[in-house]
Amino acid sequence: SLGVSIKELNKCCPSRRLVCQEKLPRCEYKEATYYDDTYFYAFKDAVCVKCLCTPSFNGILKEPWCTEIGCDLEIKYGEELANGCAPIYSEDSCCPTRWRCPTPKDYVKRADTPATEEAGVCQFGDLVLNVGDSIMPANVVTCRCNIPPYVVCY
Structure with a gap:
């Protein structure tokens, strides 16, 4: 058995559970494979979403697996934008x-x-x-x- 940290999409801290590594669930999305409890990013209707691979993921980019994220460019990178950076x-x-x-x-x-x-x-x-x-x-x-x-x- 292997101790695995388990994340939840809107929680700050992971919990732990024991899982046999060969039994770890996987998610498939757009010809890519993601392992259980890993994040991946995708676009849904031109909006960025952060998704968490879980055993119940059904390939649809919506809650409870995915949440929209904002990059907050104007807030985080105001200086770069003001300087004309790309x-x-x-x-x-x-x-x-x-x-x-x-x-x-x-x-x-x-x-x-x-x-x-x-x-x-x-x-x-x-x-x-x-x-x-x-x-x-x-x-x-x-x-x-x-x-x-x-x-x-x-």
Whole structure:
């Protein structure tokens, strides 16, 4: 037997129970497997949700397994937003994990297929990007104008 910490979606502290490791339940969602008592993030109707894998999870992103989370960008990252920085998103979270701020060395790499004027533009520091354009140098992350008016990085 193995002692396992058991989380509850809206509780601060886990409890413990004994479980045989080979009997740990698993959840399947969008071709990914999650083990019992682990969190995963997903989007439901363009809203970020945090879900807890439990034996009763039925693949539907709603309570009691999932809860909407707000990233509170304006509250937590007001300085980054004021400085024109772009959020960097990772695959394991729907809130930004880091930020990419404008530098004097940045320039725009135009998309192979130009966007229409109706598509709008994104602002990154002093640079103006059309939909599909990227910020260079790319360094570690790719930053692109996908949905104006904001540049996002991943």
